[in-house]
Amino acid sequence: MSAYFNEMYDTGAVRPPYARLRDWMDAMPTELRNLKQAEAEALFRRIGITFAVYGEGGDPDRLIPFDMFPRVFAHDEWRRLERGIKQRARALNAFLSDVYDRGEIVRAGRIPERLVYLNEAYEKAVAGIRPPKGVYSHIVGIDLVRTGPDQFYVLEDNCRTPSGVSYMLENREIMMRMFPELFRSNRIEPVEGYPELLRRTLASVAPEKCKGDPTVVILTPGHFNSAYYEHSFLADLMGVELVEGQDLFVEGEFVFMRTTQGPQRVDVIYRRIDDTFLDPLCFRPDSMLGIAGLMDVYRSGGVTIASAPGAGVADDKAIYCFVPEMVRFYLGEEPILENVPTWQCARHDDLKYVLSNLPELVVKEVHGSGGYGMLVGPKSSKEQIEAFRAKILEEPEKYIAQPTLALSTVPTFVEEGVAPRHVDLRPYCLVGERIELVPGGLTRVALTEGSLVVNSSQGGGVKDTWVLAE
Amino acid sequence: MRLLVDHVTRYHYDQPVRGVVQSHRLTPSRFAGQKVQSWEVTVSGGQRGGGFRDGAGDWVQAWSVTGPVSEITVRVRGCVDTMDLSGLLRRHREAIPPTAWLHPTAPTRTDAALVDLAHSASGNGPLALAHALSDAVADAIAYRPGTTHAHTTAAEALAQGEGVCQDHTHALIACARVRDMPARYVSGYLYATDDGTPHEASHAWAEVWVADLGWVGFDPANRCCPDDRYIRLGSGADARQAAPIRGIARGNGEERLDVTVAIEAAQQ
Numbered sequence: 001m002s003a004y005f006n007e008m009y010d011t012g013a014v015r016p017p018y019a020r021l022r023d024w025m026d027a028m029p030t031e032l033r034n035l036k037q038a039e040a041e042a043l044f045r046r047i048g049i050t051f052a053v054y055g056e057g058g059d060p061d062r063l064i065p066f067d068m069f070p071r072v073f074a075h076d077e078w079r080r081l082e083r084g085i086k087q088r089a090r091a092l093n094a095f096l097s098d099v100y101d102r103g104e105i106v107r108a109g110r111i112p113e114r115l116v117y118l119n120e121a122y123e124k125a126v127a128g129i130r131p132p133k134g135v136y137s138h139i140v141g142i143d144l145v146r147t148g149p150d151q152f153y154v155l156e157d158n159c160r161t162p163s164g165v166s167y168m169l170e171n172r173e174i175m176m177r178m179f180p181e182l183f184r185s186n187r188i189e190p191v192e193g194y195p196e197l198l199r200r201t202l203a204s205v206a207p208e209k210c211k212g213d214p215t216v217v218i219l220t221p222g223h224f225n226s227a228y229y230e231h232s233f234l235a236d237l238m239g240v241e242l243v244e245g246q247d248l249f250v251e252g253e254f255v256f257m258r259t260t261q262g263p264q265r266v267d268v269i270y271r272r273i274d275d276t277f278l279d280p281l282c283f284r285p286d287s288m289l290g291i292a293g294l295m296d297v298y299r300s301g302g303v304t305i306a307s308a309p310g311a312g313v314a315d316d317k318a319i320y321c322f323v324p325e326m327v328r329f330y331l332g333e334e335p336i337l338e339n340v341p342t343w344q345c346a347r348h349d350d351l352k353y354v355l356s357n358l359p360e361l362v363v364k365e366v367h368g369s370g371g372y373g374m375l376v377g378p379k380s381s382k383e384q385i386e387a388f389r390a391k392i393l394e395e396p397e398k399y400i401a402q403p404t405l406a407l408s409t410v411p412t413f414v415e416e417g418v419a420p421r422h423v424d425l426r427p428y429c430l431v432g433e434r435i436e437l438v439p440g441g442l443t444r445v446a447l448t449e450g451s452l453v454v455n456s457s458q459g460g461g462v463k464d465t466w467v468l469a470e
Numbered sequence: 471m472r473l474l475v476d477h478v479t480r481y482h483y484d485q486p487v488r489g490v491v492q493s494h495r496l497t498p499s500r501f502a503g504q505k506v507q508s509w510e511v512t513v514s515g516g517q518r519g520g521g522f523r524d525g526a527g528d529w530v531q532a533w534s535v536t537g538p539v540s541e542i543t544v545r546v547r548g549c550v551d552t553m554d555l556s557g558l559l560r561r562h563r564e565a566i567p568p569t570a571w572l573h574p575t576a577p578t579r580t581d582a583a584l585v586d587l588a589h590s591a592s593g594n595g596p597l598a599l600a601h602a603l604s605d606a607v608a609d610a611i612a613y614r615p616g617t618t619h620a621h622t623t624a625a626e627a628l629a630q631g632e633g634v635c636q637d638h639t640h641a642l643i644a645c646a647r648v649r650d651m652p653a654r655y656v657s658g659y660l661y662a663t664d665d666g667t668p669h670e671a672s673h674a675w676a677e678v679w680v681a682d683l684g685w686v687g688f689d690p691a692n693r694c695c696p697d698d699r700y701i702r703l704g705s706g707a708d709a710r711q712a713a714p715i716r717g718i719a720r721g722n723g724e725e726r727l728d729v730t731v732a733i734e735a736a737q738q
Contacts, residue, residue: 100525103567117570124573124707126563249631249720250491251534252517281493285710292718293491293519296526296532300520 005148005408006420007071020185024068025411025418033068033413034087036178043174050355054289066171068178071443074322078189080466081144081152081427082437084336086456087327089140089160089429092314093158096136100127101308101344105329109321119319120367121312125282127437129299132205133433137315138309139165139198140269140429144337146408150209153340153405155424157323160307161272165428166230168442169194171464187469189439194428195237198270200314201432206267207301209253213269217241217257219248219454221273222287231272242379245273250293253302268304269294272322275309283359317400333384342404346397354393354401358385364394407452410463412445422446424454425465439467471698472507472736473661477672479547479715483723485657486538486672492516492717495657495704497529501553501562504701509548515539526654527564528704537721544715549736550701557687557695559677559702568679571652575707575708578644581625587641590646597686599649604688607641613691620709635674642676643708648684652679655712656687660702661733671731674712677705701733 009019028036039318044063071082096222100115106113116122119303142163143155172191176183181363206214220231222244235242241257248257248266256263257368273279282295298301313319321342327335343361354361375388394397395399408421427441444454454460496511511531519532535542554648574580580588591606593599614632624644629639637657641680646653653676660673675696687696696702706711706712719725 106567111568113567114572118573122570122573124525124566124570126569129522168610179609250519250532251489252538253520279717292533293493293532294491296522296530297520299524299530300522300532302520333652350681378643381613397605 002181004406004422005146005151007146007408007410007423008420010149017074017077017466021070021072021182024179024185030417034069036292037062037413039178042172043177044170046264048168054358055226062304064167064456065447066174066311067412067421067445067447067461067463068175069114069181069411069413069418070175070464070466071425071445072378072466072468073317075468075470078439080336082439085140085142085429085437086331086435087331087336088154088157088323089137089431089435091136091323091326091330092140092157092331093136093431095326096159096308097130097453098133098330099313100129100136108329110325110329111319113134115318116320119316120382121310121316122311123310125295126299126308126310131308132207132301135306135431136206136311137429138201138308138428140203140431142337142429144425144427145340146423146425147406148408152337154323154337155340156317156320157205157315158426160274162426162428163227163272164426164442165194166233167462168440168465169233171462172440175377175464186232186466189467189469191258191440194258194438196429197436197438197455198234199238199240201430201434201436202268202270202304202306204432204434205304205306209301210267210374215240215257215264216270217243217248217266217270219243219245219269219271219273221277223271227272245287245291246291248291248294250291250297253297253300255291255294255303266303267343268306270306272386275312278305279311300333317364318346320422340402343401344414345392345399345401345459350401351392351396354399355389358389360404362404363388363399363401366398376404379450404452407446407454410445412447412461412463414449419449421449422452422454423463440465471552471661472729473550473552473699474732474734474736475548475550475659475701476730476732477659478728478730479544479730480503481542481717481719482726482728483540483719483721484726485721485723486540487719487721487723488537489533489721490537490542490717490719491531492518492535492540492544492715494531494533494544495528495532495712496544496714497550498548498550498658498705499528499559499562499702499704501702502560502684503553503558503698505551507551509550509719510546512545514541514543514545518661524614525565528706530585530704535654540723546548551630551702552698554697556697557566557604558683559685559687562685568685570650571654571679571707572647572650573640573707574644574647575711577621577623577640577710578647579623579625580644580648583628583646584641585648587628588645591649596651597678598681599678600646600651600686600688603645603649603651603678604642604690605693606688607638607645607714608693611637611638611641611690635689635691639674639676640708642678642688642690646676646678653677653704655708656696656702656705656710657712657714658703659731660692661699661735663699670730671733672714673700674709675700675728
């Protein structure tokens, strides 16, 4: 295991951010730990937070394992990450503004034209339409992994509707309830301001036609959706209405919500449904989830949709390779966060390399998610590798490959006591009039020994994520 | 040519509906080939919604009607001066780059027969190739009203060898894409001089992106490029996306549609 960076122990010594956790850990006998673990589970069940993270599918009623051992960032570590995340969120939004306008980055030859304009997620229906404040992706979830004290890599960007933030909030809430003493002995930056910050961010991008206090709603596909819990949880904490398509209708230049007091105009819709279902008049005519005429209201400036339709073109796995280029092109800065080196099987030379190095690589589907349809070379049998080789050869353009990263580990409670397990991190960056980031995020942990796959559908759990105050 | 348009669309619902939302592409395009003298769209009982110029350069106008309502009439009346530009769409502003129009939609998806048809055409240079593709489509699909329906795909129309202007246009878009030429669906009006039959007045044709020339219109159904008999309203990737009127009614009423289009040339 020494090949992996352990975030708590560096060459045997305890790293400063974890100093106080060591005593806490040592003072916890097995019986107490089991008791606490059972208590945590009961709390989660009572809250009802059982949905799968990131729309990974799987059993929606299954509880995602919560590990009580927190993941800790020192103040300085976090400040650097924060700068990198905000920089990336700015660049992604600049890219979206550009490709739906003049496409300067394409004209300059910095990103291939077809990759952008023939992308499944490029939406002709919003070309030439500028959303309020020019923001397309209002909640940017950036998945990060760490490989050393100062080495962080971005695994992927999520510009549409990244989920999982309710875990960030619940994990903290539960830790504070169960271990109040930890929050006295450590100065931990709060994350509970997130819902209010999200509400303010959304209100700040209300359309110009909106005079006065904007009405914000969350649009959900309904209770059968695996993330419905998160939708209602956020609506509750933000103090806004949770609506389904049938609760809204278009009249004249605006969108209205049916209420017991009569129709109420809606100014900002935080939608948790995909573009294609938003409006049967503009997109899929068979959509029962959307609102007929919504896109015309949006495009004529009567309502804001967050994230903006078409935002997905920025978080495609093939576009991902060009994000560092976006940072340089739009911001004139060097990227603070690095990309994982990526081979695109659509390119002949890359494909050749990938096929001859499969046992060392991680291969993913360009449009896949949730750890499905991927190959982790070092963890796969010869047969699995050969089967995957055939799949790649069939449709090379559907795959990208990356080196197997030495994901950092954090101590985690396991059957035998405490042991290092691999983790990743998803912080949630909010983009409105200003760019904001709460100090924290969602840490996912691969609970199986040696596993590098943190997805909840593949045996992953979650941890509270701390950022220490200065 | 000065063309006078009177286009009436009547929607009847057998049970009153709670409301109707429509999205119109019913305003003549702004380009060098046509100049609007007067133009008016009315919707009975309708409330005008937002309007905007979309990425393809079309004026899109939203309307809503609050029910209960069992009949709606959309009437378009206007006068447009047109010029013959041999199909060229000159001085037309749009934000969507031509490459984006290479993306297929369901009715323009290719099959082996469409690919073969596309490769059967040859021409010296992209303009000649586009003409050849348009001719190939006209040869392969005979004009025969009533043989296809609104959801017929290009592949289906080619397989049965007959169809109407919508099918010709879908087939030409599909074939152009096979030859790596962006293409799109255009809806508009046609003043039919000789045997002015009503079904032709509301017309559709294709535009193909020709390097150095820009967008050029091709009308396989009439084996020509649009000239001063044509009024261009708007474009899209297929018939549905380019439709002059798209609408959805809230309610269970069954919809029945009556359309009359009269295009006349004004005496000058």
